[in-house]
Amino acid sequence: MDGLPEFRVLTPRSVAAAVAAGARPGSRFVAGGTDLMANLRHGIGEPGTLIDLRDIPELHGIAAGPLGLSLGAAVRLAELAEHPAVAGPYPALAAAALAVGGPAHREAGTIGGNLCLDTRCLFYNRSAWWREANGYCMKHRGDICHVAPTGKRCHAAFSGDLAAPLLAHGAEVEIAGPHGLRRQPLGDLYAEDGAAHLLLAPGEFLLRVLVPPDPWPAAYAKARARGAIDFPLAGVAVALRLEGTGVTGLRVALTGTNSRPFLLAGTDALLGAPVDAGWRERLGKLVQKQVSPMRTTLLAAQYRRRVAAALAERLAGHLADAATP
Amino acid sequence: MTHARTSPRPSRARVRLFRLNGTDHAALVADNVLLLDYLREAQGLTGTKRGCDGGECGACTVLIDGSPRLACLTRAQECEGHHVETIEALAEAGRMSRLQRAFHERLGTQCGYCTPGMVMAAEALLRRDKAPDEAAIRAALGGNICRCTGYVKIIEAVQEAARDAP
Structure with a gap:
């Protein structure tokens, strides 16, 4: 890899100072940098200023209360996975945090960084000379998408793990920026466009993630090329509530398959019935219909479609088994 | 492997204070210098290896405040106020740990x-x-x-x- 491009680093100690710093043209926010440093070393982006958000106290800390969980955006993934207020009541979230990279990535990487992770693609996460030799691509410097050359948009896949369980739990995000604070559902942070998947205005950054209390039992699983360290080929979170043997609540969230993480639509049709083989098959079909993996990874798109469905079916089955005495 | 990159805006070197292998250390280092390069090139601590050089192999693992971190994805500037330990710190009086x-x-x-x-x-x-x-x-x-x-x-x-x- 190349060295880092020229930049200077600012380390604001308050939200207001970070917002002021974010008004500088060519500035970029960073926390753990496990993804951004690799991209910068690949010649992707040349921010004149990096604004390291980790010295801001408001971005730290995990608090649990009657309103649920409040997670600072600069909380490290290792911290998140081990915290008793997370690991006990929100096992899917802890599992997703533990499924990010290797131990050293989780010591540096943060919640905010994982939620704002850049999208990934075979034709994008490559060295500068590789991309130049390939004529670049729509996401950076070029104008076509090598994955779908006749298409109009970039198909790079969102590959953050945390988004899936947080969507399944109905999390919201608090965003700071030049126009003050705003709070919105996590899902509204994302758009289905690999080159513009984050709906953050210039100068905005994540402050906190808020997860509602009394979560439904949930689980997260991902398929990946290397078990010990890898981005998801498909990542699935399932939250399932049962009364007796009938499903009274179901939320399924997917990551790694599309340019954004998303909540599966149409799960209401699966309510009221027990989780049996036929039910699982219907869930799997629903997943297959809504995911749209493209040739952005070394593994085939069709494999990712089927593995996403298989994971959803398996997780729902495990959750139902665990709930049935 | 090239580390030279031309830019109209060179990153200014500043003094960063941290602990390095148990000793207080003042590093004159630009913001865009990787910890891996600082350790190997400026400090001669070549025990920390440049492997994949892209955050995937772990060969450059060092400890920062006791936690494993990848020196190829970490800026030296980030280490200000922290304790960096490399493989060179483990031996005691010339004997392996x-x-x-x-x-x-x-x-x-x-x-x-x-x-x-x-x-x-x-x-x-x-x-x-x-x-x-x-x-x-x-x-x-x-x-x-x-x-x-x-x-x-x-x-x-x-x-x-x-x-x-x-």
């Missing part, structure tokens, strides 16, 4: 290139968990790739070091 000795005696190293990273990742584990089980060792070394050993001897080395701990 218990963990290093276990890697040596259990043949946990072959070509040796991944070894400093493996040892530092294992060191971080053993400081936190004096008696890790095999699953914990495998998890702690999950980010470190070895192309020679097949990992079995490495895991045995960490188990032996844990067993021999006082």
Whole structure:
């Protein structure tokens, strides 16, 4: 890899100072940098200023209360996975945090960084000379998408793990920026466009993630090329509530398959019935219909479609088994 | 491997204070210098290896405040106020540490290139968990790739070091 491009680093100690710093043209926010440093070393982006958000106290800390969980955006993934207020009541979230990279990535990487992770693609996460030799691509410097050359948009896949369980739990995000604070559902942070998947205005950054209390039992699983360290080929979170043997609540969230993480639509049709083989098959079909993996990874798109469905079916089955005495 | 990159706006070097292998250290370093380059090129601490150089292999694992971190994805500037430890810090008075000795005696190293990273990742584990089980060792070394050993001897080395701990 190349060295880092020229930049200077600012380390604001308050939200207001970070917002002021974010008004500088060519500035970029960073926390753990496990993804951004690799991209910068690949010649992707040349921010004149990096604004390291980790010295801001408001971005730290995990608090649990009657309103649920409040997670600072600069909380490290290792911290998140081990915290008793997370690991006990929100096992899917802890599992997703533990499924990010290797131990050293989780010591540096943060919640905010994982939620704002850049999208990934075979034709994008490559060295500068590789991309130049390939004529670049729509996401950076070029104008076509090598994955779908006749298409109009970039198909790079969102590959953050945390988004899936947080969507399944109905999390919201608090965003700071030049126009003050705003709070919105996590899902509204994302758009289905690999080159513009984050709906953050210039100068905005994540402050906190808020997860509602009394979560439904949930689980997260991902398929990946290397078990010990890898981005998801498909990542699935399932939250399932049962009364007796009938499903009274179901939320399924997917990551790694599309340019954004998303909540599966149409799960209401699966309510009221027990989780049996036929039910699982219907869930799997629903997943297959809504995911749209493209040739952005070394593994085939069709494999990712089927593995996403298989994971959803398996997780729902495990959750139902665990709930049935 | 090129590290030269022309830019109209050179990053200014500033003095950053941190601890390096147990000693207070003042580093005159530009904001865009990687910890890996600082350790190897400026400090001559070449025990920290440049492997994949892209955050995927663990060969450049060092400890920052006792936690494993990848020096190829970390800026030297980020270390201000923290304690950076490299493989060079483990030997005491010229003698290998218990963990290093276990890697040596259990043949946990072959070509040796991944070894400093493996040892530092294992060191971080053993400081936190004096008696890790095999699953914990495998998890702690999950980010470190070895192309020679097949990992079995490495895991045995960490188990032996844990067993021999006082």
